[in-house]
Amino acid sequence: MLMNIFRFIKGSVDFEGKGKFPERFLNLTVRSGINLWNARPVERGLRGSMTAADYRKIRPTARKAGVRLRVTKKRGLPFIAAKYRYRKGLLVGAAAGMALIVFLSCFVWTIEINGCENISRARLLSVLAENGLSEGSFRAGMDVSKIKRDTLLKVDELGWMSVNLSGGKAIVEVREKAKKPPVNTHQKPCNIMAAADGIITDCKVRNGILNVIKGSGVVKGQMLVSGVIPTQQNTVRYVCSDADIYADVNSKKEFYLPKSINYNSITENKTERSRLFLFNFSLPCNFAYQSYSTAAYTRESQSLVLNGVTLPLGLKTETATEIDSNQTSLSKKQAKAAAENQLALYEAFEKGGSKVVKRDLKLTEDKNGYKCSASYIFNENIANTVDFSVNEE
């Protein structure tokens, strides 16, 4: 294979030698240090191949051996170049093509990120761009180790990272840090007090002495678990109490819903504007001029994928959808549904760790709106750690 490439670059000829002593021609050729291959005997002569440069030198040898040489085929780059020597445009085009390939291979065309599990890919791309690695950045002089170091410093969740530049593609391999388990570093002795009034439903004590039993009622600030433990030697040991005490706690949530509300709805009027982009340059594809006073915008980007590689070339489409604003009045049924939604948000976001045991919603209508009052019973952890100091005399 390598030999064939070498022969192609140098150029070779297939020849036929006719004469009385082809073997003599072979011997003389070899002695004069000329490489000959594919030598096949034919009637009153031989056929073979040699490089074009050697063929020019071999004529006196052939004459000496009484062999008449004739070229049967010419192969290789010098002959192709000679064939197209008057077509300068081809040469210029090929050179320009090569130069373009070399120029374009100096840029990062696409970034592939592997190993992202919890870290957002978009965030990692933006941090990489801040540190100098983005689509369209110049490869030469790019300090990959600095980019790696700076990115690791900026993104705390990253444990390991590698940036490999392969042609126009940057492959970023990342490994996320393993999350540390929560460690209780509280060292001071402490009691556990009730954070709210309630009825105890479940107790899970890991350290300390439980002072209440399941079913007993407690008030806010009452001691639930003591951090003072008597020993068999009639002394006491001070510990940091650790427990989960679950209790049914009464709670109330009140809010007001006005009768008249502004209601925004999406209409069917849409305007799409497309732009063709290459790296950071973009050109408009259509000239949609219609605009709306209030609109919702969505942006979609479609990149060209070639052989599994996402190219920085594609179409960005921005869609503006008209929003119609209406003023409507809430009926009691609608107000109840809205209140239910608001309470669901309250339970999910403000009382995330609690379980709803009972909920009672009351709606009172007045002139301007509805007064919503929700009575709850939540089952929640009411354990509140309170430190205490010990003075030994």
Added chain:
Amino acid sequence: MKDRIAFDMGDAPLIEMISNRRITVEGSTGILHYEAENIKINTNRMIISFCGRGLRVRCISCSCVEIEGFVSAVEFVT
């Protein structure tokens, strides 16, 4: 005690055969006869004649010749 016969190999040709399809002759001084049915190679000690069909020189240098083809007979002419 048996008599030991000592051979002086000196510049004797070294012939290597892969079946009857490929033969390498080291220590050749030139090709004397070159045909598809018969190739004669000169060495310092003897002439080696290879008979067969479709014979051809695959590779040749100053002291080494590699022959390819179907060899049916090898003859040593001293």
